[in-house]
Amino acid sequence: MKNATFSKLERFVEFCIRNRVAVTLVYVVLTLVMVFFASRIEIKTVFDDLLPRSHPYVQVHERFKEQFGGSNVVSIMVQADKGDIFQKTVLDKVKKITTDLALVHGVNTTQIISIASPKLKEIRASTDAIESKPVMFPDVPQTPAQMSELKTSILNNPLVHGTYVSQDLKAALITVDFYESELDYQKIYDQIYKLAQSAQGGGVTVSVVGEPILFGWVTHYVPETLKIFTMTIVFLATLLFIIMRTWRGTLLPLLAGTTSAIWSLGAAKLFGFNFDPLVIVIAFLITARSISHSVQLVSRFGDEIESGVDSSRAAAHSAMLQLFKPGMLGVIADAGCMIVVVLTPIPLMQKVAIVGTIWVLTIALTACVMTPILLSWVRQPRGHVHPLDVLPLFGRVLDLSVTVATSRFRYVILSLTAIVFVVSGAYALNLHIGDADAGSPILWQNSRYNVDSAAINHQFQGTDRMYAVFEGNGPDAVKEPKILSSMEAMQRYMGAQPEIGGSLSIADVLPAVNQILHEDNPRYHEFGKTRNENGELIYMWGPDAGEAGRYMDPQARNSSVTFYFKDHRGDTIRTAMARLKEFIANNPVEHGKYLLAGGLIGVTAAVNEVILSGQVESVALALLWLAICCAIAYRTARAGIFFMIPVMLSNTITFSFMAWKGIGMTLSTLPVAALGIGLGVDYTFYVVDGIREELHKHNDVKKAIEQSIRTAGKGVLITALTLTVAVGLWSLSTLRFQAEMSLLMGIWLFVSAFSALFIMPALVYVFQPEFVVGNPSMQAEDREAAPQVDVLGGSELKRV
Structure with a gap:
């Protein structure tokens, strides 16, 4: 079987x-x-790709978003630099922004709300009638008396004061929602910031937040991202040129990485996918894998030339023959670890999984096949293009690796590895699911967006919303006193959570109407005692369809209870959802039921729940896939367990670092984590297989380890060093998540390389697993049967 497999590979x-x-x-x-095709791919974020459509929260959100608000609400705060907002210059700017928002792309005009819109009203009563009129529409007060009257009206209106005018009266809030089918983040970002800039100054500060603005910032920084990407490639090429000292060692790895990117982006366009800026770090990580495999082949080609092989063609043939199987095993392992992400029911993750898997599989052609083919044409392979030789420095690291792996220090390194694994594994349990910080983790905390977010949350109830929907069994169910009391109780109960700044429902409106109808007597600040009385209160309130729609549908069958959040951290959302479910379970209602949950917090809760289950599932399946690949390649289940060691170590260290630095597991980090499993073992394949190769020539395990480290280990060291240093350039990114993901990539690369050079050779020397060392008699038979080495396949061997 082994000779047949080898013969096919050689052919x-x-x-x-x-x-x-x-x-x-x-x-x-x-x-x-x-x-x-790749040149025609669109670079943009599609909102629908971010939502797990099958999740019940998202289904509720989709059903009620047009009426009760979507997850793309933009909040604009106009704050007076001196004094309060009751100045004509300030209110003129509030009115102008409110009016001009109707011209923004994709805006839902019924969801533009501020004191300058007709949606916010005050209710007055007289002996003749009850009057409901807009707070400040259509005109801004012109005289001191009118301004004073407006101020008094707002102070007496609990639905406005604290919600759309700050408690200290120094800021006004404007909110606007969009039709999600017409979202274009870049257009919305450009148009709203143009409005904000036109109002900025003259004693006024304008702050803007919301998902369209956030993703608009991401798109805004795409040119910077592409610039950093280009800088990284140039820097990487420079490092390869210095270290490898040949044009083949510089250009061929870059060619492999570039063509892999071209093939995968072209395939994405053929599938009809867009390229989301949020996953560009994944693209670089996979490109790095292609470069890594190519460097191994170029390095082995150089070793063959130095050993006396007489031609480039023969050296390329030998390098490809020796490294094709470990290279393909690494590609297949990476691809399998990537494709499991497709099980996460979020379209963006599924697209990333499909394109990422194609990207990884292209490495088999661009690096494992084309690199040795192109090497076979190299002329004068023994020359160097510059005199600087840094390989002796690498040799010292490799000498240290040999010493640690084959001396008494091997027990020290293995003991330390066990300690680090236990400690990092325990600390990794603190990893957050969802955002770990207030503000957006996509941008730095001192970014304009996060500064604006903090400012608005300080002045108002909260920029992020979630609503629970009461669904009645029939029309007018919302008018039932027990239902209104339930809503009020829910608002009181949820308001005890510090991160919830306020809430709003029809239960806030009707008591105020009832009080006004009774000459503003606070004793009557309560609901009607019957369904009919509450219906009369709604009639006397007299809202138009757009205003009433914020609270209930026209049939008074469905109604929302909206909560305003100061942040959308994972812990905040999980606490809120748990409390909300607890309240609903402990306070059953008649005439209908509560549905969870809409708004940005609702869909974010759905995403976090999917990521929590998806993380465990993806990591488990990726590990299983890796174990199967190793078991098949080495024909023993023990190989799967053996190669789990560097994977588990790199992942526990990386996850513990994420927990320490407050980096949450989000849509951006989930595919990186899955791909990191394959990344954690690729280097080890080359080193361990190099040991097996040497043991087919002799029976000295120590000598085999030393030779493998000096050949395959050299490629590992070159690749790990160049890539780790190159990804450091991403720390310059204005986008925080790119900088953090590059840091995680650097950790994965370093730990993986360290494991391959120091830990795994020590394990081989201490335990001498059968699938690696075999036994002398069978090795002798193999040498007689085949002068070349079957680097992976092979029957189960008995340990010496």
């Missing part, structure tokens, strides 16, 4: 090298085709 390698012109021509033509 495949020989075919590729012999037909290198034809293979290269086909490769170039297909790459040019993919360039055409």
